[in-house]
Amino acid sequence: MTSHAQAYTLGLLERVGGCISLMAVLFVLLAYALIPKARNPRNTFIMFACVANLGASIACIIARDGLNRGEDSSLCRAQSFLLHMFMQSDAWWSLGMSVHTFLVVFGRTDPNSLSMWRYCLVCFGGPFATAFPLFFVSNPIRGPVYGATNVWCWIRDDWASVRLFTSYLFVWTCIIGSVVLNTVVGYRIFTTRNKIRNFSSSRSQHSTGHDQLSFANSPAHLHGSPYATIVTQVSITRAPASIITEPSPTHLHSTSQAIRSSSQEQITHSSIITSHNVSHETPRIIKAAKRAITKFRLQDPIKRAYLRTTFLFTLSVLVSWIPASINRIHSLQHGSVPFPYQAAMVSVMPLQGVWNAVIFYMTSRKTLREWAWEKWGFKTLGPVSIAGEATERVVEEANVNRHQDPADSGSDVELNYILRLPVKKFK
Known part of the structure; x- marks a missing residue:
């Protein structure tokens, strides 16, 4: 049995934690309602979890x-009823986000x-199905179950x-x-990330070695020049009326000039050739790897944001339910619970709404700062990284063509989206 002072302390802890959680939940709900850019799938899960926290906070304030x-x-x-349904609903929404x-x-x-x-049906319907019949x-x-x-x-x-x-089960x-x-x-995200990094590193080393070999075989007078140009000279000793057929300009941009020598019937054809591609056809495996690298570099920040x-x-949820x-x-083992254990439980469990508000702010702080700047014209916590925020919202706001090949990344659409973003100047 708890003394009068202990009961007063427990009641005070419950009310303080419930009030703080209630204010945090209202902050999340208002931000989600007022800021359209904050309505992404991750924040939608947090918002519905905050609805459950709202009921649990009211129960704790009682x-x-x-x-x-x-x-x-x-x-x-x-x-x-409020405690039994809404206190455990937070764990259900955590599983829903993981799925x-x-x-x-x-x-x-x-x-x-x-x-x-569907998630609402499971994450609210499951706890309701176990809480309502107990009335x-x-x-x-x-006696009765509730008491x-x-x-x-x-x-x-x-x-x-x-x-x-x-x-508890x-x-x-x-x-x-x-x-x-x-x-x-x-495990899937970081192993794939390491494979892509290793592939990119080995490919870069191979390309560097090939470039060094080509450089070593080039003429010595080109080594010191910052720009290397391949100059091909063909000397033809023939009649001046001959027609010189130049290479096909399909893959080459060439500048040619014919020089007639006054001493002999010789035409020197000088061709400055700039090639955009060393080989006519890149192997398919390299092309597929390039698409995979591009796609992973695009999706990796988004997937890591979801995982975080x-x-x-x-x-x-784990921190909230360990003391309980x-x-x-x-x-169950001793038939009673010491007062410190009870105080720890009532200090932690009412704060579920606070944790969710912290997560909401951590994942949406750039969006919140942008909205605050556009709404009131002041800078809250420093300049906004437009490119970083654009990368994070690529999947959420850019509509990529669904009919293209799954190996394609749709990077052109996303790059155009990033380039269209307005650049804000902060003084």
Whole structure:
């Protein structure tokens, strides 16, 4: 049993954390509603998770008032439902974002082709399906499922197995699934990145060696010149009326002139040749590798941005539920929970909305600064990197032709998009 001072401390921690989380959630919802550029698929997941955090924050602000009203009061039962449904919904949305990132990386899914109603059906419908029926579950011996606990109204200790299988089991399944998917995606991204880097490095070394060999075989008087030009001279001793047939200009740009020697019937044909391609046909494997490198360099920042957001989202859920899980394990083993454990749980769990707001700001800070500059005309945290932001929003805002070959990167469309961006001058 907790003393009066301990109960007051727990209630204060719950209210403070709930109020901070509520303000953070409102910030995310307002930013998502007011800034169109912030409405990308990653932020859409965070926004819906913040809707769940809104319900959990309200439940935390109620704090111990439900306990003071009594287990049978409507306030206590409402707080129990809000905590049971919305507190675990954050973990469901974390798994949903991990699944979406997996599909983007492995399934070559367009990030904009997002069926949010399916994710909403699962991530809200799953917790609702476990929370709503508990209103009607009761037992003459153990009483109703929703009732008083040590810190707030939730599932009563007499129904500990129900709390375990309808809350903690789902939460940790979502957390483990998110960690596994993030690990697989991260391994795929960084191994592919290393392969591309190694290929580019070996190709660069091969090209350098070839250039050095050609340079060594070139005439000595060209070594010191910054510009090398191949000069071909053909001497023909024949009648002056002969017609000189020049090379086909299909792949060559040539400047030719005929010089007649006064001493003899000799025509010297001087041709300055500049070639744009050494070989007539580049091997197909090199072309395919070039397309792969171009495509990976374009998509790599986007995929890493998805992975970073998903990883931070999963980490926030993990941090929120570790104290509560330790609390539950200690309760099952010893039948009671020390006050420090309870204080740690009520200090961390209400802050889920804060973590999501931090993630939202970290992934959208450039967009937020741009919007603040356009709206009020002041610079918040320094100049905006237009090229970096454009690269990050390539897949989200550039419409690449869906009918082209999958190996093509659509870089022309994206390059034109980047070049069309206005350049802002910051004083």
